[in-house]
Amino acid sequence: MSLLTILLFATGLVLLIVGAEALVRGASRLARAMGITPLVVGLTVVAFGTSAPELAVSVRSAFIGQADVGLGNVVGSNICNVLLILGAAAAVVPLTVAARLVRFDLWVMMGVSAAVLVVGLDGAIGRFDGIALFVGAVVYTAWLIIATRRPNASLPSSETRTDDRAIDPGRRTWPRDILLVIVGLAMLTLGARWLVDGAVTFARLFKISELVIGLTIVAFGTSLPELATSVIASVRGERDIAVGNVVGSNIFNILVVLGLSAAVAPSGIAVSHTALVFDIPVMVLVALACLPIFFTGYRVERWEGLLFLGYYAAYVIYLVLDSTRSNALSWYRMGIAGFAFPVTVYVLVESVVHHLRKRRLPN
Numbered sequence: 001m002s003l004l005t006i007l008l009f010a011t012g013l014v015l016l017i018v019g020a021e022a023l024v025r026g027a028s029r030l031a032r033a034m035g036i037t038p039l040v041v042g043l044t045v046v047a048f049g050t051s052a053p054e055l056a057v058s059v060r061s062a063f064i065g066q067a068d069v070g071l072g073n074v075v076g077s078n079i080c081n082v083l084l085i086l087g088a089a090a091a092v093v094p095l096t097v098a099a100r101l102v103r104f105d106l107w108v109m110m111g112v113s114a115a116v117l118v119v120g121l122d123g124a125i126g127r128f129d130g131i132a133l134f135v136g137a138v139v140y141t142a143w144l145i146i147a148t149r150r151p152n153a154s155l156p157s158s159e160t161r162t163d164d165r166a167i168d169p170g171r172r173t174w175p176r177d178i179l180l181v182i183v184g185l186a187m188l189t190l191g192a193r194w195l196v197d198g199a200v201t202f203a204r205l206f207k208i209s210e211l212v213i214g215l216t217i218v219a220f221g222t223s224l225p226e227l228a229t230s231v232i233a234s235v236r237g238e239r240d241i242a243v244g245n246v247v248g249s250n251i252f253n254i255l256v257v258l259g260l261s262a263a264v265a266p267s268g269i270a271v272s273h274t275a276l277v278f279d280i281p282v283m284v285l286v287a288l289a290c291l292p293i294f295f296t297g298y299r300v301e302r303w304e305g306l307l308f309l310g311y312y313a314a315y316v317i318y319l320v321l322d323s324t325r326s327n328a329l330s331w332y333r334m335g336i337a338g339f340a341f342p343v344t345v346y347v348l349v350e351s352v353v354h355h356l357r358k359r360r361l362p363n
Contacts, residue, residue, distance in 0.1 A: 009198025012191040019187025023049065023229055026180025027241060033174060036145075039098045042244025043105060043251075044141060046229060049185040051077075051252045058261040070261040071125070071269050075279045078113070078250045081226055082286045083312035086246045089230040090305025095239045097298045101247060106290055108140060109247050112254045113287040117280050120271035130262025130269075137255035188225035243300070250287070282315065292348045307344065 027041045058070030089095060112133075119129045226249050233242035262269045271280075293304050314336060321329040 005198050005201050008194040012194030012198065015187045015191025015194070019184045019191055019225075019228065022180045023184030023188065025236075026177040026184060029177040030174070030181065033177065037098075037240065038238055039101060039240035039244045040144060042233075042238075042241035043144060043248035045181065046241055046245045047226075047248025048252050048256075049181070049188075049225075051226070051249045051257060055257045055260070058257045059264060070265075071258065071271065071275060072279070074253045074258045074261075075116075075275065075283050078253055078283050079279075079286050079315060080312065081246050081250050081253075082290060083308045083315065085227045085230050086243070086290075086300065087305045087308030087312060088227060089234040089242045089246075090300040091302055091309060092231055092305075093234040093239070094302050094305075095234060095243050095300040097243055097294045097300060098240055099298060101243065102291075102294050102298065105144075105244075105247050105251070106294055109250050110284075110287045110291070112136070112251055113284045116254055116258065117276075117284055120276055120280060123276075124268045124270050125258065125262045126268040127263055127265070130259045130265075133255045133259030134263060137252065137259065140251065140255065185225075188228065191224070191228075247290075286311075289348070292352045296352055311344075 023046060027038075027046050030041065030045070058073050086095075115133070116125075119125050226245055230242040230245050233239065233245065258269070293300055318329075318332065318336070320326075321332055
């Protein structure tokens, strides 16, 4: 291992942190200056920007005839976004979820996640499917911006524009804030690339297979901008950006990244049997798991964030055991199916029931 690899790895980590700080600072100021909520900025500008690595990896893979890599990258990144990124952000600071996110955007995320399963049932995501997904992204983004820019748009009380302070037009700093967003995105992309390159080098030293590297390090690496941005946003108190970044990134990954990849791939994207029966269903279940957690008090508590982190660790362990064909895999499956999953379902259901009972009690 060369000294240059270690330096690039360390520099990549620094770029991620500094870039995330610049992006969050610039995006939150732009939201106030433009009269839109930080949530919408998180769902659009921040989410689309931090998903640039997924877009670059997936579209390039489609052009060189490795479109299935793009599918794995999108599915793995979406699982990572919810379980690791949202989990880590909530573990640092409990997150407040805007009511409109639960009423609309969360349902969009669950719907497009299920759509991947539906269009992939025939073993491929064709060019027409990809175009349809991309058109969906255009419609969703246009509706989001138009709806929130209406002069008399009715927003839920939890999303009133309390951050929209009166700004003196002569003191607006739009150019500087736009520059902060651009520089932040560039630093995030470059930092993620250097960090991933270093991590892959470390993994190969320990003779970890290319498959495991792709399913874990590459998927995690392309999600590093979202991780850094959401954690920094939660620490800075911009919690709408932290949550909106995750939900928006998942929607963008499917509609734009997967859509464009399928549209440019010569034969579409092949969907393997393993992806169809395991990875994509896991992505759908992870999206569905957000509903009870977001709904209960419109908050993601610290223990719920830790629960997400625990499940991401369990998912990665499963991938490693499966790819190495370990004898412990059958026991591991039994443990997840027989204990961890039922306990989690019970806890989530109990949390929802407790929340509903509290709402019915007189004040």
